[in-house]
Amino acid sequence: MAESLYEIRFRENVEKRILCHMQLSSAQVEQLRQAIEELYYFEFVVDDLPIRGFVGYMEESGFLPHSHKIGLWTHLDFHLEFHGDRIIFANVSVRDVKPHSLDGLRPDEFLGLTHTYSVRWSETSVERRSDRRRGDDGGFFPRTLEIHWLSIINSMVLVFLLVGFVAVILMRVLRNDLARYNLDEETTSAGSGDDFDQGDNGWKIIH
Numbered sequence: 001m002a003e004s005l006y007e008i009r010f011r012e013n014v015e016k017r018i019l020c021h022m023q024l025s026s027a028q029v030e031q032l033r034q035a036i037e038e039l040y041y042f043e044f045v046v047d048d049l050p051i052r053g054f055v056g057y058m059e060e061s062g063f064l065p066h067s068h069k070i071g072l073w074t075h076l077d078f079h080l081e082f083h084g085d086r087i088i089f090a091n092v093s094v095r096d097v098k099p100h101s102l103d104g105l106r107p108d109e110f111l112g113l114t115h116t117y118s119v120r121w122s123e124t125s126v127e128r129r130s131d132r133r134r135g136d137d138g139g140f141f142p143r144t145l146e147i148h149w150l151s152i153i154n155s156m157v158l159v160f161l162l163v164g165f166v167a168v169i170l171m172r173v174l175r176n177d178l179a180r181y182n183l184d185e186e187t188t189s190a191g192s193g194d195d196f197d198q199g200d201n202g203w204k205i206i207h
Contacts, residue, residue, distance in 0.1 A: 004044060005019055005020060006019065006044070006078075006117055008046065008078060008080070008119050010082070010085075010087075010121075011082065011121050012119070012121070013119055013120055013121055014117070014118050014119040015118055016075075016116050016117075016118050017116060017117060017118070018114060018115070018116050019115040019116060019117055020114075020115050021112070021113070021114050021115075022112070022113040022114075022115070023110050023111070023112055023113075024110065024111045024112075024113065025110055025111075026105050026106065026107045026108070026109060026110075026111075029102055029105050029111050032055075032056070032072065032102060033070050033102050035055060035056075036054075036055055036056030036057070036058055036070050036071075036072070036102075037058060037070065039054065040054070040055045040056075041053060041054050041055060042054075042055060044092070046080065046087065046090045047086075047087045047090070049087060049089070049090040049129075051078070051090050051091060051092045052092075053073070053076070053092045053093075053094065054073070055072070055073065056070060056071055056072045056073055056099060056102070057069075057070070057071040057072075057073065057094075057099040058070050058071075069101070069103060070101075070102045070103060071098075071099025071100055071101050071102060072099060072100045072102055072113070073094045073097060073099055073100075074097075074099075074100045074113055074114065074115050074116065075094070075097045075115070075116045075117065075118070076092050076093075076094065076097075076116075076117045076118075077092065077093045077094065077095075077096070077097065077117070077118050077120070078090070078091070078092050078117065078118065078119045078120065079091045079092070079093060079120050079122070080119070080120070080121050080122075081121075081122050081123070081124040081126075082121060082122075082123060082124070083123065083124055083125070083126060083127050084127075086129070087129075088124055088126050088127075088128070088129050089124070089126075089129075100113060
């Protein structure tokens with residue numbers, strides 16, 4: 001565990017304070033993009049209360065054309081609740097923050113970033129500290145896992161539907177072919193048999 005650069009003082013609100021300035025090369029931006037795609041997250045500990053959040057933002061939409069957007073959170077909004085001289089709840093939010101885009105950077109270009117943060121304190125009537133402790137992943141990790149499982153389930157359902165449609169089409173074609181081939185040869189004239197063999201029917205169309 002390392003000490004962060006964020007200065008949070010008890011019951012002292014901060015509107016918007018600059019944390020640091022950074023200059024990233026295209027290679028560093030690419031590493032950062034990969035970390036965001038792999039759902040990297042950060043964790044702070046305030047008075048033994050864990051605060052977790054994702055490093056960046058990723059959005060994928062559309063099929064043709066496909067849209068893939070990646071952004072970095074450069075501003076964090078800390079919200080802390082206290083009762084008396086004790087911190088009861090701690091949280092970090094990026095709800096009203098626009099992510100800094102990491103797309104469209106040229107190989108010889110540098111990206112300048114300014115990280116900022118704000119702190120909001122509010123008094124609460126709750127005297128008991130939140131039951132969450134360090135190492136308890138409730139409320140953060142289950143949501144990310146749920147997103148992955150929903151994506152996997154949607155993909156599997158789509159595959160099963162496509163396979164089912166193809167199987168139904170093949171079964172109908174093969175059933176019609178078997179019905180035609182099982183016709184009584186005695187009631188089929190030679191001319192019609194030749195026309196049948198030369199026609200593009202059934203499985204011949206598939207091939």
